[in-house]
Amino acid sequence: MDLSYGKEFEAFRGEVKAFLKQSWPPSGDAAKGSKEEQLRRFRELAISKGYLARSIPKQYGGSEQAPDPLKGQVIQEEFNAAGAPMEPRGIGMMMLVPTLLERGEDWQKEKFVRATLMGEIAWCQGYSEPGSGSDLASLKTRGELVGDEWVINGQKIWTSSAHEADFMFCLVRTEPNAKKHEGISYLLIDMKQKGIDVRPLREMTGGAMFNEVFFNDVRTPKNWIVGKRGEGWLVSRTTLKHERNSIGAAGQMTALLDALVATAKRRKLDGRPAIEDPEIRRRLIEVEGYIRAHQYSGFFQMTKDLKKESPGVLGLMNKINSTHIGHRIAKLAIEILGDDGIVAPGERNMMGSEMDSDSTWTNYYMAAVGIAIAGGTANVQRNVIAERGLGLPRDVAADRSK
Amino acid sequence: MDFDLSDEQRMLQQTVKQFLDNECPMAKLRQLFDDETGFDAVLWKGLAELGVTGIHLPAEYGGSELEILDLAVVAEVLGAHATPVPFLSHSLAGLAISLAGSPEQKKRWLPALASGEKIATIAFSEADDAWLPEQWKLAAGATLSGAKDRVEGAEQADLFVVGLAGGKLGVVERSAKGIEIQRLETADRTRRLGRVHFEGTPVELLAAGGTAAAQRVCDVGLVLIAADAFGGADKLVATSVAYAKNREQFGVIIGSFQALKHQLAEMAIEIEPTRALYWYAAHAQDHPPENVPAEASRIASIAKSHLCERYSQVARDATEVHGGIGFTWEGDTQIWFKRAMFDRVMLGTPRLHKNRAAALSSW
Numbered sequence: 001m002d003l004s005y006g007k008e009f010e011a012f013r014g015e016v017k018a019f020l021k022q023s024w025p026p027s028g029d030a031a032k033g034s035k036e037e038q039l040r041r042f043r044e045l046a047i048s049k050g051y052l053a054r055s056i057p058k059q060y061g062g063s064e065q066a067p068d069p070l071k072g073q074v075i076q077e078e079f080n081a082a083g084a085p086m087e088p089r090g091i092g093m094m095m096l097v098p099t100l101l102e103r104g105e106d107w108q109k110e111k112f113v114r115a116t117l118m119g120e121i122a123w124c125q126g127y128s129e130p131g132s133g134s135d136l137a138s139l140k141t142r143g144e145l146v147g148d149e150w151v152i153n154g155q156k157i158w159t160s161s162a163h164e165a166d167f168m169f170c171l172v173r174t175e176p177n178a179k180k181h182e183g184i185s186y187l188l189i190d191m192k193q194k195g196i197d198v199r200p201l202r203e204m205t206g207g208a209m210f211n212e213v214f215f216n217d218v219r220t221p222k223n224w225i226v227g228k229r230g231e232g233w234l235v236s237r238t239t240l241k242h243e244r245n246s247i248g249a250a251g252q253m254t255a256l257l258d259a260l261v262a263t264a265k266r267r268k269l270d271g272r273p274a275i276e277d278p279e280i281r282r283r284l285i286e287v288e289g290y291i292r293a294h295q296y297s298g299f300f301q302m303t304k305d306l307k308k309e310s311p312g313v314l315g316l317m318n319k320i321n322s323t324h325i326g327h328r329i330a331k332l333a334i335e336i337l338g339d340d341g342i343v344a345p346g347e348r349n350m351m352g353s354e355m356d357s358d359s360t361w362t363n364y365y366m367a368a369v370g371i372a373i374a375g376g377t378a379n380v381q382r383n384v385i386a387e388r389g390l391g392l393p394r395d396v397a398a399d400r401s402k
Numbered sequence: 403m404d405f406d407l408s409d410e411q412r413m414l415q416q417t418v419k420q421f422l423d424n425e426c427p428m429a430k431l432r433q434l435f436d437d438e439t440g441f442d443a444v445l446w447k448g449l450a451e452l453g454v455t456g457i458h459l460p461a462e463y464g465g466s467e468l469e470i471l472d473l474a475v476v477a478e479v480l481g482a483h484a485t486p487v488p489f490l491s492h493s494l495a496g497l498a499i500s501l502a503g504s505p506e507q508k509k510r511w512l513p514a515l516a517s518g519e520k521i522a523t524i525a526f527s528e529a530d531d532a533w534l535p536e537q538w539k540l541a542a543g544a545t546l547s548g549a550k551d552r553v554e555g556a557e558q559a560d561l562f563v564v565g566l567a568g569g570k571l572g573v574v575e576r577s578a579k580g581i582e583i584q585r586l587e588t589a590d591r592t593r594r595l596g597r598v599h600f601e602g603t604p605v606e607l608l609a610a611g612g613t614a615a616a617q618r619v620c621d622v623g624l625v626l627i628a629a630d631a632f633g634g635a636d637k638l639v640a641t642s643v644a645y646a647k648n649r650e651q652f653g654v655i656i657g658s659f660q661a662l663k664h665q666l667a668e669m670a671i672e673i674e675p676t677r678a679l680y681w682y683a684a685h686a687q688d689h690p691p692e693n694v695p696a697e698a699s700r701i702a703s704i705a706k707s708h709l710c711e712r713y714s715q716v717a718r719d720a721t722e723v724h725g726g727i728g729f730t731w732e733g734d735t736q737i738w739f740k741r742a743m744f745d746r747v748m749l750g751t752p753r754l755h756k757n758r759a760a761a762l763s764s765w
Contacts, residue, residue: 001471001685002404070403261765281760282753289679289708292701296678299405306403314674321675379664382671386663390643390670393658 003299009070016078019049024084039085040118051075052087053117056101061114069305080251090161092116092123096169099186102238103227112167112188124191126156126170126213127236134380136171137181137233141215143172145222150174150187152218158374162198162211165191175230184232188224195219205345205366249322250295256329256364257291260284263361264336274336283335287328294321313389320381323372330368333361341365405678411472415479421452422483428734434486435591435737441558446487450518454489459496463512470622474629474684481633481745484737486592488523488555490626490748495522495563498619502571502611511561511573522561524619525550525574525598526749533750534758535569535616542566542607546574546600552748556583556596564605569613572605579603590744592737621699622687623749624706628680631713631745634738635673638720641735642666645724662723669719672712679705696762703759707752710745717742 005013023030023045026038033041046052047063054072056062065071079086087093097116100109115121132139141154152172162168168189175183191198195218200208227235261284264275274280301311301318334341337358345366346359372378386392407415425448426434434440449455458473459465466472473493480489496515499508499522514520527533528540529551540548550564562574574581580601588595608615643666646657656662683705690698717739721728728735746752 001406001408001681003682003685003689005403265765275765278757282756284765285704285707285756285759285763286711288759289704290675292682292704293675293679293708296405296682297675299403300678300681303403303405307406313670317671317674320671324671382664382667383660385667385670390663390666392643392646392663392666393655395660395663 005070009074013074016075020082020084024082060109061117069302088119091125096123099238103235121166122164124159124162124165124168126168128158130157139171141172143174148222149219152215154215156213158210159213160210162213167191171232171236178230181233182230185229186226186232186235187220189220205363250298253291253325260333267336269338283332290325316385316389320378323378326368326371330365334365411475415475418476418479440486440591440594455518456516459500459512459516463508464516470687471684474625477626477629478633481630482637484592484741491523491554492521494524494619494623497622498563498571502608502615504610520560521558523553523555523559525553525562526565527552531754534620535613538565538567540566542570545602546605547602549597549599551597552595553598554593554595556598569616571608571616574603574605590740593744621702624702625683625687627745627748628683628705628709631709632676632680634741635713635716638716638738639669639673642720642723669716673716676709676712700759700762703755707755711752713742714746
């Protein structure tokens with residue numbers, strides 16, 4: 001057992017550190033121009049060094065590096081430590097780009113990958129519908145081929161960032177007579193057109209991250225389809241050949257716990273710092289126990305990745321473990337706030353020491369519940385673990401034939 | 403980075419598992435569970451011949467001189483099999499002598515402990531949740547007068563490593579005068595306990611290691627209990643899943659009901675990540691990180707409290723999954739349920755170790 005990254009990787013770390021020291025924040029010529037221009041220049045430089053866009057081919061703007069989870073981890077650690085930007089966040093880099101690289105036509109990759117990577121265009125994901133949540137394949141938004149264009153009508157919901165997105169990747173029923181899973185196509189849609197109506201949905205925190213999107217004779221070119229007609233379900237499940245990062249989430253949880261400790265030092269309970277309360281102390285240790293277990297399970301998964309072996313059932317548990325830990329942190333935070341656990345939630349800010357204000361904690365108290373729902377509810381996760389992990393019978397398998 | 407067991411460690415686990423499958427199958431375990439003393443010298447000898455009794459002891463005294471992680475992965479297997487042997491306390495007693503004994507003391511005692519020919523145990527508890535060196539009150543002198551509680555394998559032990567005031571360690575031989583052993587009726591019948599009374603009993607101090615040795619013996623004990631808890635809890639998840647795939651109601655296996663699927667999934671979610679936690683806690687004993695003060699002790703307390711709480715909960719869930727049979731003496735889950743009770747208390751309850759971990763924190 002060896003928890004160090006080894007000499008080779010520590011040398012690599014030194015390289016990344018030196019690069020960042022010189023390049024971020026930008027200075028001299030690099031600091032000229034708008035923030036966007038500076039950011040773009042920095043990303044291009046980091047890509048040329050092979051630090052960013054590592055799984056993306058050079059011809060589409062990436063750095064095309066051999067998969068190496070440890071290098072990926074070192075880069076992330078060092079960029080985070082320096083406060084330097086990595087690839088643009090958001091669903092475009094996370095979902096659309098890997099899908100296009102795997103299943104898209106060359107011209108689609110040409111047109112969309114580089115622009116997404118450089119943060120020039122932003123995407124939203126058109127999956128859920130009012131009647132199709134966990135049972136996503138029952139979706140009803142329809143697309144008809146009229147001449148050279150798809151004409152799309154229907155409604156999507158829970159569409160994060162739709163109000164800021166330039167394009168949507170969208171699951172649409174194009175083959176109404178085919179079986180449920182075989183009648184869906186994966187279409188790309190320009191969001192800046194007439195017929196698209198984006199209406200914000202206000203969350204319980206008061207923020208409005210996600211939206212309803214209505215389509216009324218929305219048009220997209222015939223060849224803006226990824227995969228063939230009726231293959232949309234499969235395309236949406238394209239295996240993501242990423243450098244999987246199994247350690248990052250636990251790192252964020254540790255940062256949250258540190259912020260909670262800072263809050264416990266600042267807040268008082270019974271006239272004394274909350275950090276001196278024996279019950280609070282024990283609960284902090286309990287949360288740490290869960291985080292540490294999650295963290296070392298990440299090390300184990302990374303080791304398995306490096307050996308190209310399966311991590312087993314553990315690999316299915318990362319989301320729900322993060323969810324559970326988030327809930328424990330949220331519940332302990334509200335306990336530490338005492339009477340002020342009643343204050344209205346403030347700006348969403350879930351990272352590090354900036355977390356240490358009462359209203360960000362009441363925000364997190366609510367936001368943590370959202371994590372249990374977004375991207376596959378905890379109950380769906382339990383089904384997946386029970387069925388694929390423990391080998392128990394499938395639920396509602398019958399409808400796959402409909 | 404290589405955070406996984408080595409092939410040798412997996413083989414060690416496999417060897418012990420195979421031995422236990424053959425030599426301590428369920429029928430044998432049940433017999434020992436109901437037996438008056440619960441001890442089987444042949445089983446102990448068999449494990450000793452595999453080297454289980456001296457994994458961590460120096461080679462010059464007949465041990466294998468492996469790491470605490472190696473000891474812990476064996477503890478996991480023994481926990482999974484609910485093996486009725488005083489492995490925990492024997493291992494810790496040997497560790498104490500190897501850390502704090504003089505060369506002469508090591509030479510005198512360790513070979514027989516490494517070979518398993520003699521059984522040693524630790525006598526640390528003074529009741530009222532007093533398990534740790536800083537809590538020991540029994541006065542150290544040429545002789546001992548007083549009592550130690552919750553001593554594993556007290557009736558079989560040839561040698562007692564006794565925790566003494568000031569965090570000192572001493573050795574008392576069973577043949578010494580003034581010892582009286584009182585059997586305790588405790589829930590876990592796979593690891594029997596006794597109370598040991600001393601009345602003017604001669605004791606030999608283990609003077610070489612100072613209080614650090616006693617602290618380390620306790621920390622390693624916490625890791626071994628965590629490993630045992632993982633083995634037992636993992637076993638309970640597996641047997642519960644197997645039962646749910648076998649038992650039918652309403653004409654289908656009960657594992658097809660979502661209520662049960664979710665309960666089983668949650669059990670797995672609670673337990674699966676803890677394997678890496680006990681590995682890390684053991685690894686930290688072998689290779690304490692230099693830049694984090696008290697990390698090895700602190701993570702030992704965190705792992706012990708975390709694993710034992712998870713084990714206790716999963717034992718309740720497993721009993722529930724098994725329905726009526728789970729609540730009977732005849733059913734097997736009760737054996738692990740009670741091992742979880744032992745693990746929870748031995749060397750200090752989760753409450754004590756959360757307090758300790760908090761006290762060792764940088765906050």
